[in-house]
Amino acid sequence: MKRLRILTLIALLLAIITFVVKNRKPSTVPAGKGLLVDKAWLSINKHPLTPQAAVRPPDQTFLTYPEWFLVFSPAEQADYFKTHTSTTFPYLKHVDQMWGGYGVMYDQIKGNFPFNTGYHVMIWVIAGSTTVEYGIKSFYETVIGRVTDISPNEEMTAEDKFNADYEYSYVKFIEALPWYEYDFNHQLKMLWSSASFSGPHLLRKLERRYYLTTELLVKSGYGWLIGLGTKSAYETASLQTAVVMDRLPTGLDTTGFVHNIKVLPNGMVLANLPRYAEFNTAVSKLAKNGVGFTEIAGNESAIMLTVLTEKPLNITANYKILFTQPIFTRPGLSRVALVTTVGNLSSLVRTLKLKGVTIEHIYDY
Template structure:
């Protein structure tokens, strides 16, 4: 019994050590490979504009967020770009050739830059906690996938004579869907369990290529299960400790706002401020940019 307890403790200590080591190494790399960025202070608003902004912030839920949050959401886009590049690559190439380590490094570089940029702001615990969770997850996922694709993945590619099997095509389609999903919605809301079922329903290849098919089903079926469990855990934790992610953005603009937004999907006029412009609401993230 004591032997098993000792093994469990050693395992837990190893897991904690890895979790601590990843951001230390990642941010160390980020600081060493980037230079400080110059941040220009915001221009002060006149009294009238400041009063309107204060009123809108009081009346509209989610109208304003802490300024440092704008900086600290920037590293999250490294995850979006990684997913987009991966989806584009696996349409015509092996996932083995994806530059996993480069995208691990990119996240930590972006995070280091934004830590520097927000040095004069108060410490935003929720933003940093989310970035730590994302960064550690992103690092582990990409490091494991790099190792897997360059060992077991390579062997099953060899068995299939480096030809694409139906499961590869399915995975490429899911990767494309996931990349588009991340443009607007947090990763932990992706339906991994549903995609696992779709993978298992895919008709496997015949002959030696079936080795590749079943390796994809087993390996990525397990990955989907782990991701779904982890996503559920993240959702539960966020529901208990922070507010839900805001998927809409409220914009105060001057000029012919009503005409400018007419016909735009998921966009509507919220308040007409007369000579001071108008407030409209639209989708946040990629749609807004």
């Protein structure tokens, strides 16, 4: 019995050492130190053509990055879980990327814009809770999950397959709506009603049911609390972004993605585009048809976007690179954060498309 306790202690210490060593390397590589964006790009539009109610602070093109990383991270998990169990996912690497990206973002805006207290607090809350969640998951998977995990050449359990489906459903939801509105209770019912108890790897199946049940219950309760706090502290977010375009080509089918079109006295066009994930699609369609942007959410200066690429980008005067992050589950692929101006956005989008670079997201304030 004494020997068993010693062996258990040694195994635990080895697991902890593996846990620490595996996650100690930084995973956000800044393009330099401090301010990387032209200071002239960091300005407030004092006389926007956009109605004041639709104007958003210019620093939010940077501050929305940590928020969107919490879409990218589950999306990467959903893709990875199709062929791997969650036990081998690099959770702490994602924590490092989230905070590392936020640090670079803050270096660009500090001293250049008024401190956006509400948005920073929101980031600290969601990033802090994600740090706790991913830290617990990483430690649990290293110490417990690896004991029940199956070998790569074995078929995954019904519970591991459920995890992949649940993660995909969650990602599609949060691309358009706040995470705390997701129905975790429905997923919990699906886990216990649709995932079969039969099949091999009984220990793994039982352990995964415990793991997933705990996650869904905690997120359901925490999401409910966050929803209450958000509704009391923040206004309901608009699902549209106002833009001013230099033109809108005759004959271009804008059904479903350009709304409330109004021609301004100077000949420019004021309209609303879908916000969040659909904003990328709308901008890409318009840029492809030669449309240029004068204002986005009332802003005419810096706007950020992230791209996914396997090759280095040639830096030009039209954009700056902020940082690069490797996509650990897809070796060779990297996320690169770029900054350009609203006026140069369409040109940059066309250039990236021509080079076959995937635009991950355009941060519409």
